[in-house]
Amino acid sequence: MFILNKNLAVWFSSIMIIFIYLMNLITTTLAQPEFNSWDCVEAANYTVNSTYQRNLDTTLDALPTTNRGLGFYKLSIGQGNDTVNSVALCRGDINPDVCDRCLNDSIVKLRQLCPNEKEAVGYYDYCMVKYSNQVILRRMDIRFYVYLADTQNATDIDQFNSDLGQLMRNLRGDAAAGGEQQKFASGNTTGPNFSTIYGLVQCTPDLSEKQCSDCLEDIISRIGSWFNGKVGGRILLPMCNFRYDTY
Numbered sequence: 644m645f646i647l648n649k650n651l652a653v654w655f656s657s658i659m660i661i662f663i664y665l666m667n668l669i670t671t672t673l674a675q676p677e678f679n680s681w682d683c684v685e686a687a688n689y690t691v692n693s694t695y696q697r698n699l700d701t702t703l704d705a706l707p708t709t710n711r712g713l714g715f716y717k718l719s720i721g722q723g724n725d726t727v728n729s730v731a732l733c734r735g736d737i738n739p740d741v742c743d744r745c746l747n748d749s750i751v752k753l754r755q756l757c758p759n760e761k762e763a764v765g766y767y768d769y770c771m772v773k774y775s776n777q778v779i780l781r782r783m784d785i786r787f788y789v790y791l792a793d794t795q796n797a798t799d800i801d802q803f804n805s806d807l808g809q810l811m812r813n814l815r816g817d818a819a820a821g822g823e824q825q826k827f828a829s830g831n832t833t834g835p836n837f838s839t840i841y842g843l844v845q846c847t848p849d850l851s852e853k854q855c856s857d858c859l860e861d862i863i864s865r866i867g868s869w870f871n872g873k874v875g876g877r878i879l880l881p882m883c884n885f886r887y888d889t890y
């Protein structure tokens with residue numbers, strides 16, 4: 644059961660961070676999966692029956708049919724200010740059926756949660772969906788971090804941070820070199836007290852090798868200060884994300 648908290652939104656010099664705490668990592672089968680996190684960007688709203696809404700409907704209906712690689716979807720429809728841009732990315736190691744279902748679910752869910760916002764983003768375990776009236780892809784300037792942390796501490800925090808950092812940087816190189824279909828890597832390493840640390844990292848495959856590497860380095864460099872020895876964590880951006888756990 645996930646217990647979520649989306650109350651703390653803090654601005655750090657143009658960096659927005661949403662703190663969401665994974666209180667309990669015991670996996671349960673949820674009849675209706677819930678987003679791990681989502682954001683309805685309230686800067687711009689559309690009106691009922693507007694051109695923007697029609698474009699949004701059309702875009703999101705068709706988005707799941709636009710797989711341009713291994714679980715990477717993008718579609719833009721409309722002109723000028725009524726353009727709707729949409730992107731979706733499935734976790735690199737899930738099968739296409741699960742990916743399709745995740746996309747379908749998240750599109751329905753996001754429209755319900757954000758009924759009139761022009762821009763919204765939602766993250767499930769297996770996929771991310773975002774739509775916007777702004778350009779989404781290759782926008783390295785957008786830094787809207789979603790951060791999820793386990794509550795448990797590692798036995799030796801310094802050692803854990805060091806082992807984890809090394810694992811994630813190795814994975815970063817593999818993912819960035821992944822090519823235009825998929826930029827994903829997963830692996831494990833031995834942490835303190837013979838524990839195993841599992842990690843996965845991913846970029847949208849439209850990023851260049853360097854953009855992917857830079858995006859991942861930016862979030863990996865936050866591990867020490869944001870997680871400081873917590874045994875599980877994720878940082879999610881539309882362009883790149885990572886996750887690590889000890890199980």
Ligand SMILES: *[C@@H]1O[C@H](CO)[C@@H](O)[C@H](O)[C@H]1NC(C)=O
Pocket residue numbers: 685686687688759
């Ligand atoms: C958009 O709608 C939300 C509520 O649905 C509201 O809180 C927000 O202020 C609106 N934004 C603008 C720019 O009107």
Ligand SMILES: *[C@@H]1O[C@H](CO)[C@@H](O)[C@H](O)[C@H]1NC(C)=O
Pocket residue numbers: 691692
């Ligand atoms: C939107 O369009 C539908 C179908 O054309 C219509 O039934 C509805 O009244 C319209 N709503 C508004 C707020 O204009």
Ligand SMILES: *[C@@H]1O[C@H](CO)[C@@H](O)[C@H](O)[C@H]1NC(C)=O
Pocket residue numbers: 723724
């Ligand atoms: C598009 O939006 C911008 C600012 O949001 C506005 O200045 C411009 O006039 C709009 N253009 C059209 C064609 O509506």
Ligand SMILES: *[C@@H]1O[C@H](CO)[C@@H](O)[C@H](O)[C@H]1NC(C)=O
Pocket residue numbers: 707740743744747
């Ligand atoms: C997703 O939705 C589309 C259209 O509604 C449907 O054809 C397709 O079977 C759905 N896929 C899954 C895996 O549920």
Ligand SMILES: *[C@@H]1O[C@H](CO)[C@@H](O)[C@H](O)[C@H]1NC(C)=O
Pocket residue numbers: 794795796
């Ligand atoms: C983890 O460590 C922090 C301080 O470093 C402490 O406040 C917190 O209670 C610890 N969490 C658990 C679950 O022991």
Ligand SMILES: *[C@@H]1O[C@H](CO)[C@@H](O)[C@H](O)[C@H]1NC(C)=O
Pocket residue numbers: 798836
């Ligand atoms: C090391 O792991 C074992 C078994 O997983 C556990 O019982 C023990 O308490 C751990 N040691 C430390 C220092 O936490």
Ligand SMILES: *[C@@H]1O[C@H](CO)[C@@H](O)[C@H](O)[C@H]1NC(C)=O
Pocket residue numbers: 830831832
């Ligand atoms: C850990 O990674 C190695 C490759 O580096 C792999 O052979 C092994 O199966 C992985 N272990 C687990 C438990 O996944």
